[in-house]
Amino acid sequence: MTVQELYRQARRILEDAGLDSPDFDAGELSAHFFGLDRAGIALYGNRTPPSEAAAAFCRAVKERAARRPLQYLLGQWEFMGLTLQVGEGVLIPREDTAVLVEELAAGLRGVPAPRGLDLCAGTGAVALGLCSLLPDTEALCLELSPTALSFLKRNLDAYPQYHVQVQKADVLLPDTTLRFSHGALDFIASNPPYIEREELSQLQPEVLREPAMALDGGEDGLLFYRAIAEHWVPLLKPGGLLAVEIGETQAEQVCTIFSAHPLENIRVCQDWAGLDRVVLAVHAGAAGV
Template sequence: MKILEALKWGELELIKAEIENPRWDSDLLLGHVLGRRREELYLDRDGVLSATAWKAYQDLVARRTDREPLQYILNNQEFMGLGFYVDNRVLIPRADSEIIIEKLLELKERSPRPEVKIADLCTGSGALAVAIAHYRPDAYVVGTDLSSAALEVARYNALLNHVQVDWRQGDFFEPICGEEWDWLVTNPPYIPEEEYRKLAPEIFEEPQMALVGAENGLIFYRRLAEEAASLLKRDGKILMEIGWNQGQQVEELFKKSFKTRIFKDYGGRDRVVYAELSS
């Protein structure tokens, strides 16, 4: 089997399974097997696969046709220009979540401080915490998660990207209580149960506890709104990822003690709520 023939076979298998980007996925899967970049496959299109490589590629294509996410098969996802290991213990980082990092960097404190303290709640793969530690080396960064399995992945990602993060296990903000923070960031479970059941099959391979939130997806925002003032320094700030239709509801929860603003994602939908303690 030649490389180009294998790529075409994989693409057809994925088309039959109604995979969204069949050619892209086919190319990346074979590249993963051969340890080559996508463009290299086409430069060596007449190269012949070994029997071992052909079998390994068939196995990966079968996993993808079963709707296992491509990122889990490759154990890789890029986020903020950094590489992250991912598997089914953690939510796959999405590009829309990069807005939290972009805004945190954009809204950076104007006056220098001896130490900036930033906590990432519901850290999962550690994507936010690791990216913050990478792009804000002046900060002391903590990542919290209820799942010990997720924290294993997060710790590995910190090592992979050569950053220091203090990982703490516990429920939401409980591991950081009793301390004061300059920033809280979070991408909590915010999808309502009814909406979750209608999503693409690949979603069901990701940990449900990282996706689905009670009280119509608002429970974690409600908890944070009630406790955040005691967790933040006088001019402390929060950045929270939200569902596209949750902006006004989340703003309402924080309006008593915070000034708020909504930032949109790359598709023009509400995606991040910024909350700053009112003076």
Template sequence: MTNGKLTLEQLYRQGRKTLAQSPSIGEDAGFEALLLFQKVFHLSREELLLQGNHLPSPAQEQEYAALLEKRLAGEPLQYLLGEWEFFGYPFAVGPGVLIPRPETELLVELVLEHLSGTTAPKVLDLCSGTGCIPITIAMEHPDAVCVGVELSEEALPYFRRNLELNHCDRVTIIPGDVLHLPAHPELTGPFHVVTSNPPYIARKELSQLQKEVLREPQMALDGGDDGLLFYRRLPEIAFSLLAPGGLLAMEIGEDQGDAVAALTRQAGFQQVKVHQDPAGHDRVVTGLFLV
């Protein structure tokens, strides 16, 4: 350190201390401070150890301070980074689109298991957001052809960007309302799988969410008065689009397993199951279209 300025190592430690002031960040302060540090300085943890006594430029120091300030104000870490990993793949994220969560990887795993050995399967994803579900399925299954439907004009640019980011050319994007699907040749089916991670938070509970989650689009969170608005329609829609033996897979809230499973059975699906995520919470409902 010279001239009273902070070195890179000291600046990182200061950032970690700053973020630790936030109750919602807490023990993750070191992890988040490092990710924001890496965004600005492009140094790995090992490189930081080797170059920690170097001085940052004033512009870099200001950029890092601004990111820390925004994070303390409740801006999601993922938005500040501009990119987040899902199933090992990078996905562009930012204001206007739902952030991919690790819990959703269970849905993808179940779909890939169902499609194992299937040649050129067709997959329809409803409420696609970033496109993380159809893009990941297309990347993981060598010849899957996927279609993603998304209504939000703010989310669609992220979906398109993520196709480019992952060099994926087997996903078709269709702008539209999943509850009133537009007439489109790619939506005629039949599909081997229909997936969805729809809005499922009850409207009265939205105000109780963490401030970071409230920065995400309400359109991607609001599941109506009881959180089941989309589940009352999606199974019926999927039933009309699936091929015999086809799978419906929907992500759910942890307290919605029984209700969504019942709605799925009412639509005519068989072998309906509620699957738990690694934390032991109900997370995905699946059902088979059997004739």
């Protein structure tokens, strides 16, 4: 079969499986296995690919139809111009998280060589994205999952021009903060687990293939926000920035949690769909954002 025939077959299979974007998925798989995206298929789709590539493509299409995430099949995903390695055991970077990175970067402009933490770092998307906007940033990624750490280290190795390091750490343990000096950081950023535990089983099939550890925010979805506010905020300098991603219905609750701590200028930012997505706050003691 030619590349074009394989693409069309894949598109039909994925459409029959009920996927939302069969054209896109089939095109991404074609680009990965054959080096031809949808535009390339229109020009060179009459080529017959090597049998090994065709077989691998067909296996991937079958797995995608069974709702294995496209990103895991490709082994990598783009985020803010960065190519990040992904796979089973690590949360897939999402476009919405760019709002967190961009808002934090805007708040740090003018701060010389800002230093801070990326809590629950996963692939390192937040820290690396921030460094792509503010290259003099120094960031330390904290991550507990051994599997996620393996992807994180590979992603950091791929961008040695950025000053990002990694440590294995449990963000929920108060003693973890003893590794750091209080009042020394310019920022703390986090895209923590924030799904309510009872809602996990209702997530899309693809999301259920992602690690529960990266999704489970406790009984009410707010477990990590409480820990960050209580144990990690003291590490910020006066005027230092706290930036967290939230679920679209959690803004009021997270703001309430933060307001009970030495944080001021608490504000909510929306994603491109107009949904609440980020909460920012300033450590009390200096002018805010």
